[in-house]
Amino acid sequence: MDHAQSRSRPDSCAYVEDVSPGNGRLRPRASFGSDASALDLDGRWSFRLAAGPYDLTTGFEDPSFAPSDAGGWTRIAVPSSWQMDGVPGPGRFGAPAYTNVTFPIPVDPPRVPDENPTGEYRRTFEVEEGFGGGAAVLRFEGVDSCFAVWLNGRPLGDGKGSRLPTEFDVTDVLRPGRNVLAVRVHQWSAGTYLEDQDMWWLSGIFRSVRLLARPAGGITDFFVHADYDHRSGAGTLRIDVEGEARLSMPELGITDADPAGPYTLPGITPWSAEQPRLYAGELVAAGERVPLRLGFRRIAVEDGVLTANGAPLLLNGVNRHEWDPVSGRTLTPETMLADVLLMKRHHVNAVRTSHYPPETAFLDLCDEYGLWVVDECDLETHGFSENGWRGNPAATPAWRPALLDRAERMVERDKNHPSVVIWSLGNESGVGENLTAMAAWIRARDPDRLIHYEGEWDDCASTDLYSAMYADYPVVAAIGVGQEPRTGDPANDARRRAMPFLLCEYAHAMGNGPGGLRQYQELFELHPRLAGGFVWEWIDHGIARRGPDGTLHHAYGGDFGEPVHDGNFVADGLLFPDRTPSPGLLEYAKVIEPVRITARVDGGGIDVRNLHHTRDTGYLRWTWLLEVDGEHAGEGGWEVTATRAGGSGRADWPETLLKALDTAGPGERWLTVTARLDADEPWAAAGHTVAWAQFTPDAGSTRRTGQPGGEVPSPTPGSAAPAATPPAATAPVVRRRGSTVTLGAGAFDTVTGTLVRLGGLVLDGPRVDLWRAPIDNDRRSPLLEAWRRAGLHRLRHKVLDIAAGEAGLTVRTRITPAGLDLALLADYHWSTAAGNRLVLTVDTAPAAPWPVPLPRLGVAMSLPAALDRVSWFGLGPGESYRDSQEAVRVGRFASTVAAMQTPYVYPQENGNRRHVRWARITGAGPAGENGPGLEITGSPWFDLTAKPWSTGELAAARHPSDLRPDGRTHLNLDLEHHGLGSASCGPPLQPRHELAAVPARFTLGFGTVGTEVDHGIA
Structure with missing residues (x-):
C-alpha cells in the first residue's frame, strides 16, 4: 500500500473546525485507580510533524504502515509537547x-489557518488474550488541542478539551498480541478559541495514555x-455507585455495607488544609476493588x-499553572510534590488551578498534604476582547455543548477530591448564557460545593462568590464593609452584597515584587467578608535555553521569533523557573504566616494571635535570640501556652531572657522570637520555622511595616538624622596637589570634585544617582515612560563650584537631563572624622517642582572588582525594599557580590539591602x-546595592546570561527607593511608597579597613 503524504485537504479532518467537543468518546467519569488490569502506554512513540491538513501521511493509521526516516518519521516522548523536544537545546x-x-x-471562529502543525503519532503494544476479563478503555489524560484516534486501523473518534481526559471504548477493536495505536494531533482547532489562557502555546500528547481494563x-x-x-x-x-459494590471503611466501623447508606458517623475529624484527615477504605465489586481516601x-x-467546617476561612492562595522549564506542562510526580511542599x-x-484542571495526581497531593483547591474549567476566551467580544463562545449558542462538556468533564473527573471546595467556570471569558448554563449544570450535579467566576462583576448571577482581579486597597476596603458601588438591578445588587469577596488574582508577582502585600493581608484579616485571594502566580514560565557559549538562561515571549507575543509577561511567578523561591515568595510567606507574634505594649512579653483555621499552636516549639549590635547576647527556649485556632494568647518574658537583658552590654538590642515545628510534619521536618518576629525589647515595639507604633523609621527626604560617624578629630585641612585636592585620607579630582582615592584605595565616586534598572512594575506602567520623558536615564552632572573652607570641602553641582531644563541641585559636603575617615553629607533639592517621582535617591560609586565580599549590619539576609521588607530582619550578614544578585528572568533592579548601619566591602x-x-557607615543608615556590573549594563540586558562582570564592584548607597508595587498587572503604587522629588539630606561615613595591599590600593 502506498503511504505517501497527502497534498490536498482531507475530509477526514472536518472535526478540527467543528465546534462540537468530540465524537466517539465515552461519557466522563471520576478518575480513580483500582486493581483492574492496566497498561501504561507512555514511552517513545513514532512521530512525524506535518505542516497542516494538506501534508498528512495517507494511511499512517494502517497497522501495516512502516514509519521511516525517509518519510520524516522519528521518535518522540509521550507524554510531552513537541515544541519542547530538545530543550534546553x-x-x-x-x-x-x-x-x-x-x-x-x-x-475567525471556528476556522483555523491552513498552516496548522499536525503531529502524527504511532505506538505498537502487546496485550494478552482476554485482557482484563471484560471491556477495555483507552484513556488520554491530556492532548493539546485536538486529536483523532485509530486502533488497529479502525477510527475510534476525536476529541477537544486539552487539559481534560478523553476515553474511547476499544473492547471490540483490541486484539490479543500486537496492536497499533495511531493518533493525529492538531495544534490549532475550534477548541483553540476556548483555550487562550495566558501561557505558552504548546501541542501534543502532553499527559499520560493508558489502556484500562473494565472488568x-x-x-x-x-x-x-x-x-x-x-x-x-x-x-x-x-456514596453513589454505578455498578454493584459494597463499602468497607474499617476506621469508621463500616464493613461490607451498602455504599448508599447514608451513614451518620460521630466523632469525625474533619478534613482541612491544616489537618488533612483522610479515612481509608474501599469499594468492592465482583470484578474490581477500588481504594478510597475520604x-x-x-x-x-x-x-x-x-x-x-463552620469556621471562617481565609484563603492565602496562589494561582498555579503547570510548568517546568524543560518539559513545559508535562510534570513528573516529583515536580508536583515539590510544588506542594514548597x-x-x-x-x-x-491553589486556584489557573486556568484548567491540573494533572489529577496534583489533586491527590492536595488531598494528602492539605490545600484548599479552586478547580478551574479549561476555558478562557480572552482574545475575543480584542475584537469587542464579537462572536465570544460564552454568548454564542452553537458553542454551548462544548462549554457544558468541559464543565461536566472537570466535575466528573475531580468530584471525589476533598481538597476541591470550589468549582470555577473558567477565566476571562466575558459573559453569556453559556456560562449560566454551565453553572446550572454544576449546581444540579454537585450542590455541596461553591461556584466561582470572576467576570460577572455586577450581578454574580452564576456564582456563589463575588470575585475580582487586582482591585486596589480602597476598593477592597469598601467591599469589605459592603460599600462597593451599587448596580442597576436592586435584586442583583442585594445578591452580590450577601456574598464573600475573593480576589482570584492580585499582587502580580512579576520580576522584582510584588510590593504592598502586607496592606492587602491587613484588610483580609480585618473584614470577615473578605475571603482572601490568590497571588498571580506560582512560577515563572521560563523555558530553559543555552546561548552560543553554553550559558543557560530562561526564554520568554519573543525569544522564538513569534510575530505576536507578550514578552516576559509569562515570567510573573513567586518561583523562578528552576523552582527556587524568589524574594517575593519569602515576603508572601512572612505576610501570611499563620501565627502573628507582637510585642506587648507594656514591654513584658508577647501577644500571640493564632490565624490558623483548624490547629492550635501546641505543635510549635518557641525560642528567643538576643543580639546587641548584631552580636549574639543570649538565646533559649520558651514555654508558650497553646492558643486555639482563631484565638489570642500572651506570654511573659522567660526568666532566662530577663537575665540576658540585664547582662547585655550597651548597643542596639534586638530580640527575635521564633516558633518552629516541634516534630516532623509530612511537609517539613522538625525545626522548620513557622512564624517569627523581631522586637526592640527596651521599647517593646515589633519590627513590622504597616503596624502602628511598630515600623522601623525610614529616613525620608528632607530629614536630617544625627550623624553616626565619629566627630572630627581636628580641623580639616584641604590641600591642592596637581590634579587632586586632598582632605584627610581622601583625594578628589579638581575638575569633577569626585573622590578618587581614600587612603590607598582607588575608587570612583560617590556621586548622586537617581536611576535604577527598571523593574517590570516600572516598565509595564505609565511610570517608566514618564521617567524617560523626564530624562532620568540620561542625567549629566555639572560642577558649579569646588570650595574649601573651615568645615572641609564642598562640591556644588547641577544635575540635568539632555534636552530639558529639569534640574536637581546637589551639594556634597566633605569633612574628616577620627580614624582617618571621611564624612559626606549630601543636600539635594529640585531647582523647580518635578513632574515625576524619583526611581532612587542616593549616591553611586565603584571599586576594584577584587573587593567582592560584603558584610553588613542592617536588614537581611535577602533583598528588601520600602514596600517589601517583611521577610528580613536586623542582623549581621555576609555575602559575595555575586551572591547578592537576584536572577530575575528579565534583568532589573535587584539586591537592595535596607537600613544598613554599616557595610564593609573587602577582598579575600x-x-x-x-x-x-x-x-x-550610615547616619543612621542607608540602602546598599552591590553589583559586578553597572546600572546601565543591567538595564540593557534582556537575560541574565547577557550580563558579564566589567572589572568593577558597583555600589549604590541610597537614602530611599521608589516602591515596587504591582503595577505590571495591578493598581498603581500607593502614594505613601512614592519617592517624591523634594529637598533631602543624607550623611555617610567612609573609611578603609584591613592592610593596604594590592587590590587597586597603592
Whole structure:
C-alpha cells in the first residue's frame, strides 16, 4: 500500500473546525485507580510533524504502515509537547509561542489557518488474550488541542478539551498480541478559541495514555458525599455507585455495607488544609476493588462569610499553572510534590488551578498534604476582547455543548477530591448564557460545593462568590464593609452584597515584587467578608535555553521569533523557573504566616494571635535570640501556652531572657522570637520555622511595616538624622596637589570634585544617582515612560563650584537631563572624622517642582572588582525594599557580590539591602578571611546595592546570561527607593511608597579597613 503524504485537504479532518467537543468518546467519569488490569502506554512513540491538513501521511493509521526516516518519521516522548523536544537545546519540532490575550491565529471562529502543525503519532503494544476479563478503555489524560484516534486501523473518534481526559471504548477493536495505536494531533482547532489562557502555546500528547481494563462486574463510576456537621462533630457519608459494590471503611466501623447508606458517623475529624484527615477504605465489586481516601468537610457561605467546617476561612492562595522549564506542562510526580511542599512550607493554604484542571495526581497531593483547591474549567476566551467580544463562545449558542462538556468533564473527573471546595467556570471569558448554563449544570450535579467566576462583576448571577482581579486597597476596603458601588438591578445588587469577596488574582508577582502585600493581608484579616485571594502566580514560565557559549538562561515571549507575543509577561511567578523561591515568595510567606507574634505594649512579653483555621499552636516549639549590635547576647527556649485556632494568647518574658537583658552590654538590642515545628510534619521536618518576629525589647515595639507604633523609621527626604560617624578629630585641612585636592585620607579630582582615592584605595565616586534598572512594575506602567520623558536615564552632572573652607570641602553641582531644563541641585559636603575617615553629607533639592517621582535617591560609586565580599549590619539576609521588607530582619550578614544578585528572568533592579548601619566591602585575605577594603557607615543608615556590573549594563540586558562582570564592584548607597508595587498587572503604587522629588539630606561615613595591599590600593 502506498503511504505517501497527502497534498490536498482531507475530509477526514472536518472535526478540527467543528465546534462540537468530540465524537466517539465515552461519557466522563471520576478518575480513580483500582486493581483492574492496566497498561501504561507512555514511552517513545513514532512521530512525524506535518505542516497542516494538506501534508498528512495517507494511511499512517494502517497497522501495516512502516514509519521511516525517509518519510520524516522519528521518535518522540509521550507524554510531552513537541515544541519542547530538545530543550534546553534547539527544538526539532517548531517552537513555543507566548501570548497573554491576543490569539496567535486570526480570530475567525471556528476556522483555523491552513498552516496548522499536525503531529502524527504511532505506538505498537502487546496485550494478552482476554485482557482484563471484560471491556477495555483507552484513556488520554491530556492532548493539546485536538486529536483523532485509530486502533488497529479502525477510527475510534476525536476529541477537544486539552487539559481534560478523553476515553474511547476499544473492547471490540483490541486484539490479543500486537496492536497499533495511531493518533493525529492538531495544534490549532475550534477548541483553540476556548483555550487562550495566558501561557505558552504548546501541542501534543502532553499527559499520560493508558489502556484500562473494565472488568465485568466492575465499577463504572462513583460519587462520594462526605459531609461534616461542626455543631455535632458528626460526619455523614453516602456514596453513589454505578455498578454493584459494597463499602468497607474499617476506621469508621463500616464493613461490607451498602455504599448508599447514608451513614451518620460521630466523632469525625474533619478534613482541612491544616489537618488533612483522610479515612481509608474501599469499594468492592465482583470484578474490581477500588481504594478510597475520604475527607469529611463542609464548605459554605454563612452570613456573607466563606466558611469551612463552620469556621471562617481565609484563603492565602496562589494561582498555579503547570510548568517546568524543560518539559513545559508535562510534570513528573516529583515536580508536583515539590510544588506542594514548597507551598506548605511557605504557608500557602490554597491553589486556584489557573486556568484548567491540573494533572489529577496534583489533586491527590492536595488531598494528602492539605490545600484548599479552586478547580478551574479549561476555558478562557480572552482574545475575543480584542475584537469587542464579537462572536465570544460564552454568548454564542452553537458553542454551548462544548462549554457544558468541559464543565461536566472537570466535575466528573475531580468530584471525589476533598481538597476541591470550589468549582470555577473558567477565566476571562466575558459573559453569556453559556456560562449560566454551565453553572446550572454544576449546581444540579454537585450542590455541596461553591461556584466561582470572576467576570460577572455586577450581578454574580452564576456564582456563589463575588470575585475580582487586582482591585486596589480602597476598593477592597469598601467591599469589605459592603460599600462597593451599587448596580442597576436592586435584586442583583442585594445578591452580590450577601456574598464573600475573593480576589482570584492580585499582587502580580512579576520580576522584582510584588510590593504592598502586607496592606492587602491587613484588610483580609480585618473584614470577615473578605475571603482572601490568590497571588498571580506560582512560577515563572521560563523555558530553559543555552546561548552560543553554553550559558543557560530562561526564554520568554519573543525569544522564538513569534510575530505576536507578550514578552516576559509569562515570567510573573513567586518561583523562578528552576523552582527556587524568589524574594517575593519569602515576603508572601512572612505576610501570611499563620501565627502573628507582637510585642506587648507594656514591654513584658508577647501577644500571640493564632490565624490558623483548624490547629492550635501546641505543635510549635518557641525560642528567643538576643543580639546587641548584631552580636549574639543570649538565646533559649520558651514555654508558650497553646492558643486555639482563631484565638489570642500572651506570654511573659522567660526568666532566662530577663537575665540576658540585664547582662547585655550597651548597643542596639534586638530580640527575635521564633516558633518552629516541634516534630516532623509530612511537609517539613522538625525545626522548620513557622512564624517569627523581631522586637526592640527596651521599647517593646515589633519590627513590622504597616503596624502602628511598630515600623522601623525610614529616613525620608528632607530629614536630617544625627550623624553616626565619629566627630572630627581636628580641623580639616584641604590641600591642592596637581590634579587632586586632598582632605584627610581622601583625594578628589579638581575638575569633577569626585573622590578618587581614600587612603590607598582607588575608587570612583560617590556621586548622586537617581536611576535604577527598571523593574517590570516600572516598565509595564505609565511610570517608566514618564521617567524617560523626564530624562532620568540620561542625567549629566555639572560642577558649579569646588570650595574649601573651615568645615572641609564642598562640591556644588547641577544635575540635568539632555534636552530639558529639569534640574536637581546637589551639594556634597566633605569633612574628616577620627580614624582617618571621611564624612559626606549630601543636600539635594529640585531647582523647580518635578513632574515625576524619583526611581532612587542616593549616591553611586565603584571599586576594584577584587573587593567582592560584603558584610553588613542592617536588614537581611535577602533583598528588601520600602514596600517589601517583611521577610528580613536586623542582623549581621555576609555575602559575595555575586551572591547578592537576584536572577530575575528579565534583568532589573535587584539586591537592595535596607537600613544598613554599616557595610564593609573587602577582598579575600589570608586563609580565606576578609582582606582590606572600604567601610561605609550610615547616619543612621542607608540602602546598599552591590553589583559586578553597572546600572546601565543591567538595564540593557534582556537575560541574565547577557550580563558579564566589567572589572568593577558597583555600589549604590541610597537614602530611599521608589516602591515596587504591582503595577505590571495591578493598581498603581500607593502614594505613601512614592519617592517624591523634594529637598533631602543624607550623611555617610567612609573609611578603609584591613592592610593596604594590592587590590587597586597603592
